[in-house]
Amino acid sequence: MLHIRDEGEEVEFQLPHIRLSARRWGSADKPLLLALHGWLDNANSFEPLAQFLPQYQILAIDWPGHGHSEHRPGLYPLHWIDYLYDLELLIDRLKQQETFAGIIGHSLGGIIAAAYTAAFPERVKKLVLLEAISPLFESASKNNVRLRNSFASHLRMVNKRVNSAAVYDSIELAVKARSRLTGLDEAWCRLLVDRNMQQVGSGVSWRSDPRLKLDSPLRLTFEQVDALMTDHSTETLIITAESGYEQISHLLPKAQLWFNHLSCIELAGDHHLHMGNAQQVANAILAFMSVGGK
Template identity: 75%
Template structure:
């Protein structure tokens, strides 16, 4: 791992099964926080937060298929469980050099972090979840249709994968499209899109793995998630947004039951509150980490 200045630098981990890229902010003598981004985001999503968390190193990775990280090989369907293994091996690699002070996860990153710490509480001292509580779940009655839908979409994509990627004249098209779709401010969309696209002589195309947008073949049931999350024993800060995802709010009563040591704060902002309201989020994290 290459350490960096407060301005942030590119980092890279060649793990046994895949290459991960990311960004690192802060001095090497500060406590280290590992940051995990959300679906279709990348390490850049933590840049606003890193500018406020001056008392820490922030190491933000790109999940496989996102940002500058390697795509998973082949053309098989992706599943969120794979991220747990990525995280396990990454924490092993980091621990060879220094102690991990805490784990921060936003959205998908929070889902992975919550599940990982539920299964391996001895590996992480403190956990910060932003707009995430647990793995997604659905009724077992939907298994058959989900599996069929997933395979159909992946087989359709596999037949087209040899085709040249769609090239756009400018990155501005993607920035405006994401802003319209998500409501996220254009400046934050730009920060994300710049890392998820690549430049060509005639324009730009997506760098992200197309499979990320296809249905997973299976989802856990509530019974499975409930069994996994019950007696979650890692000290946890849950940060939600007052204009965030509604399903997060509906899970709050479950979170109070699942987590043995939970502190919940709600902050003004949308789902990407760690970008749009980075100062307030950083203040909550600072207070939590200092206790």
């Protein structure tokens, strides 16, 4: 059977506090899966996966400060918990218009989705976490150093008073730079970089919010994460990669205690396995979504 590639469409959501851009694949009459990308990625990261999920409408947003979405106003430090508020308002909008089937979250997107569904399990029927389990945590003894480092980095940015993002002669140079830095295949880097860059004079530069690369002022402790995640009741599938982040695999025993309805699978690939191994990831998602109905 001939496979026809779905090019998708650009959509926007004007929320009360910020404008989010997104890409949508699949017709509007199909059940919707909301796709949440990782740190410094964007909606394009779900294009490979969407091609293998034609049974669903895939809506992949750009988080604030990523892709084509607005940046958060001002120059104050960014906090991960702000993404939960973005998600709450977006889901409230989607539930008014769509058959909302669940969430797919990769890395940062999975962290946000896991925390959100822990607090609001009635809002999301099914959750797929790709290389993610829970919010990050660290010892409370690191609070002072983290706060000092965060404020120092933000003050350096404010005092520069200019966007110091690198300017490249072409997107291809930026693609190679990201591939060298992350080890991600150039084809996937190109897909991500294309949406995260803008024209600057005769060159191109990152459109991403520069604050995304600065230290957060505060991180949760394990005790806080443990309290949040315990008795997590949303049906959840965790997909890890054979060559993914070790800390995620090490946390799986704790996930078995946290999640009341959990399935786990490991697939070939790296941290971005939903791009490099999209078909197997899609097959796992379809099997998970079919259990108990859609």
